[in-house]
Amino acid sequence: MNRWRIPPELELQIRDRDVKCVYCGVKLLESVPRGTSRKNVATWEHIVNDASIISFENIARCCNSCNASKGSKDLRKWLDSDYCRRNRITKDSVAFVVQCHLSATMDQPDVWELTENAIPWQRNAIQRICRTEQP
């Protein structure tokens, strides 16, 4: 168990899925030499900002810069920020796992559009996110 209380098996699955930052798409680095920029170093991120939701669908890896900018902001509000505009991060450019969250929390979810081309884990993610976040 690491310090985010992510079970080791889940941690491996997420590391495998998120080789790039789920927000800006930069290739994640595990570590950098002392004294160099840490902005592309991988960090753990709760997409829905609730540390108690420990699941394949809610935990992701993103770069230090995105994590620092997002902080505890709501995903949708953050996507509207200057940081995202500057870095061309939009609801269409983010990783699939993040798009699932956006679809599931929209007034008129276009989840089924996403589902059409989804591979099995993605279908699962969509279903689980929809179940937990829709009334």
Ligand SMILES: [Zn+2]
């Ligand atoms: Zn990033």
